[in-house]
Amino acid sequence: MQFDSFAAFLFMEGHGPYVWTCYAVFTLALVGLAWWSLKQRTAVIRQQYHAQLRAERRQASADAHTATDGSGTPAASFSRIHPS
């Protein structure tokens, strides 16, 4: 250890504010970037997952509406028709 006490370590003979400002900004920037990058990846997966579910639900209801009873005419359906 180059310093006699923790206070001396923080003070760094007057250079403390410069040194610690740099280290704080560096740490915050990198942690922030890492956090943002991880969050982005999770968000993309979640968004695509829900898009897949929506597409499947749409497909399923479309199938239900076009299902036939064998005579060629569409089967009667009591399910509500969802817009879009």
Added chain:
Amino acid sequence: MSMWRWFHKFGSPKWFFDIASRLIPWLLGTGLVLLLTGLVWGLAFAPQDYLQGNSYRIIFIHVPSAFLAQSVYLMMASAAVVTLVWKMKLADVFVQTMAPVGALLTFLALFTGAVWGKPTWGTWWVWDARLTSMLILLFLYCGVIVLGRAIADEKSSARAVAVLVLVGVVNIPIIKYSVDWWNTLHQPATFTLTKRPSMPVEMWAPLLLSVVGLYLLFGWLTCVRMQTGILVREHRTSWVRALVRSQGV
């Protein structure tokens, strides 16, 4: 032939995604350990500089940031060549997802340099060659980000961004040799390939650790961010759909 197979394989998004998943924990772990060791060593145990006192301890973050800011640009330039010549999608994913990282590293180099300059040179900023060319590097990174987002068509965007990156690459030798070509307040390079470092080992060893540590963390960021880019661009492929399905929330 095998080189071509390798090249083709490397260009496969799924192959890269899987390799990245395997590398991610190792890059993060070793990167953090090396960087933290280097920084604690540099802050508390490295000797004082006889001329600058303790302010020189900023070097342990300033040099890694500046070093990486330039090598990220060189990596982007190599990827830009691959984009233009072989139209490889992954190369463009690298350029566009890593430009913000390069911009942040350049900002950090400029910021820590300014804060270091105040107690050492008596000023935050001078318009000299090294500082100005680093500022231009920051603008280049920002230009790449903006241009990439402004063009919706994937192929046109990739081509435009690659051309911009390659035009800007002339700035890199200017940054590197600025301290030799012009009179400047900035000190010359700390590490060169041909000479032993002029600082004692107690100073350059922690510096080397933090440079390598930051490189590994950059590798980790590359993996994570490129995975995101691949998921977005390949969302219609069956393997991405299956992966999303298995990880979905």
